[in-house]
Amino acid sequence: MSYQVLARKWRPRNFTELVGQDHVQRALVNALDNDRLHHAYLFTGTRGVGKTTIARIFAKALNCEEGVSSSPCGKCSACEEINEGRFIDLIEVDAASRTKVEDTRELLENVQYAPTRGRYKVYLIDEVHMLSGHSFNALLKTLEEPPPHVKFLLATTDPQRLPVTILSRCLQFNLKSLTLPQITGQIDTILEQEQVSSEEGAVRQLAFAANGSMRDALSLLDQAIAYGDGGLREDEVCTMLGTIDRDVIYRLLDALSQDDAALVLEEIGKADAFAPDYSSLLADVVSALQRIAIAQTLPDAIDDSFGDRDAVLALAGKLSTEDVQLYYQIGLIGRRDLPLSPEPRGGFEMVMLRMLAFRPAAWVPDAVPGRARSQAPQQSAGEPVVLKPSARPAVGTPAPADKAGGAGSGTSTGEWAGIIETLSLKGMAREMSLNCAFHGVDDDIVQLSLDPAHTHLLGKAREEQLEAALCEYYQRKVTVRITKEGKLESETPAGQRTREQHERQQQAEESILQDENVKAIQNAFGGSVNQDSIRPRD
Ligand SMILES: [Zn+2]
Incomplete structure (x- = not known):
């Protein structure tokens, strides 16, 4: 038996085999089973998402010798002929190659004749947007008064280019691109049936490269099976696709x-x-x-x-x-x-x-001199080693000093900001830490309270990251306890930064308003200061 490409061999033969497009499937199944058929359907969507496949299943459902239903038998001669693409009453036209008005006229002239073999004559016009203006007019005339034995199935990748008069006479279905799980699922099914061994990564690479098109996925799968000599390995698939390992x-x-x-x-x-x-x-x-x-x-x-x-x-x-x-x-x-x-x-x-x-320099609190980024741990040898000890002694005995300092003491805020800077925290974990006030370490418990305005930053994973970083910092097992209720008794590093920025802004505005030259200009020209434009100088 000659080899049949997978995309054809595995083309769905009925609605249950169809992957994805549930919304279209349901509408068509209901229409067929309840005998509420429209005379023209328009399927839109990108390439390889099942437009022609659905149209063919639909044609079978209409013409199956067992009767009109959503589940054509697949065995009668009408079903078989449609599967093989040689059913005389299914007229498939690719508008991309047939745009002349004569062609369409010739095509549509035969519309009024009864079907030769089946119940319905089904016209499947692919890429219908490619028809010329004249052809559209000829099509429109037929759609306005369609003979009862004719169904039109139109497919297009570009519905914007269809005249409104045509659009308004069709039931329109938008076919979606297939999702990665839908494609990988189908590939897995096929590989199992075809008894081809495969690596999970290889299947994923293929599905990803197919970009939502099942037809492309199966063509690539064909290619990959041939390339891999029967098996599917990720590195081989990557080489074939020209992609590299993710x-x-x-x-x-x-x-x-x-x-x-x-x-x-x-x-x-x-x-x-x-x-x-x-x-x-x-x-x-x-x-x-x-x-x-x-x-x-x-x-x-x-x-x-x-x-x-x-x-x-x-x-x-x-x-x-x-x-x-x-x-x-x-x-x-x-x-x-x-x-x-x-x-x-x-x-x-x-x-x-x-x-x-262009990576922005991180904000560095006043308490810690030097750049924030110097903590990068393993690679650049000298620097971090110097920095860590220099920062650590300051917090080596944090508890007593802290308790003495009491609520609102500036030192604990600066000290906590300093600790955060030496930790390798990033992202949300860092953001959460900056919004916590530090109350010292008690019995190996690091006491923090989160600014109530930022409770959305809390998260188990982030707390664990912070705890791990602090264990490394103190070089012993410590537990982090974050209270989130009640008013903050001392300032958080983030709060300190906001307050300082605000103070600097106030100072800047004041000094501009008090400036003798500014006053002179205001008096001489009757000008006024746009306060929003004042920025503190860095
Ligand atoms: Zn049949």
Whole structure:
């Protein structure tokens, strides 16, 4: 028996085999079973989502020798002929190749004749938006007074280009792109039936590359089975698709989170061995950043359909929300500029390095001199080692000093801000810590209270991150206790920053208003000061 490509072999033969498009399926099944058929249907949607497949199943349902129903038998000669594409009363037209008015006229002239074999004549016009204006008029005439034995099934990828007069005479169904789980599910089913062994990652790569189109997914699957000589391995599929292992993307982002330019370049060097398409690699980096941004706001919204949930959540904790936004923006602009770079790898490297170069300096509280970023732990040898001890003695015996200081003492706020800066906390965990007031360490319990205005920052994972970081900091097991009720008795580092910014703004406004020159100008020209435009000088 000759080999049949998977997309054809596995084309759904009835509504129950159809993957996805439940809304369309239900509407059509109900229409068929309740005998409430419209004379013209329009299926819209991108390529390979099932427009023609649905139209063919529909044609079978109408013409099956067992009678009109939503479940055609699949065995009678009408069903078989439709499956094989040689049923005389199913007239399939590809409008993209048949736009001349004569062609359509010829086609529609035969409309009034009764069907030769079946109950209904079914016209399936694919890419219907490609018909010429004249052809549309001819079609419209038929749609206005359709003979009872004719059904029109129109399909298009571009419904915007159809005249309203046509649209208003059709029942319109919008077919959705298939989701990753729908595609991987179908591929798994096929692989099992075809008895082909496969790696989970390989299937995911194929589904991802298919971009919502089942037909593309199955063509790629065909190709991959041939390429892999019977089995499906992730590295082979990656090579075939010209994509690279998604781990590379997360290793790159991890290097960024460590602020390590050398490591970034090293990872790009490794990826280069696979001769990647740098434009799509950058696109992958950008979409990973988008998932990380979502993970920072709504960790539960991250599913594992890409098999990267853990990597995304880990990076969401390591990168600050501002950095993620900035990297995303730089990545987007980089995609636009990449074609202009003399060679793609260089262009890609520049985009990655730009992410590091433009990374905003973190806010450093007054209590701690030096830049906040110097904590990057393992890689750059000397620096952090120097910094940690210098910060630690100050808090080595925090409890007594603190208790003496009592509520609202400035030292505890500064001290806590200093501790946070030496911890390798990022993202929401860092944000949560900055919004806590510190009440010292009692019996190995770090006592904190969260600013009631920021309770949304609380989360078990973040508390655990903070606790782990503090254990490392104190070099012993400590427990974090965060109270969230009641009024804050002392200031949080974030609160201190806001207050200081406010004070500086007030000072700036005052000094401008008191300035002799400003007063002179106001008097001479009758001017006034726009207070919103005053900014404190850094
Ligand atoms: Zn049948």
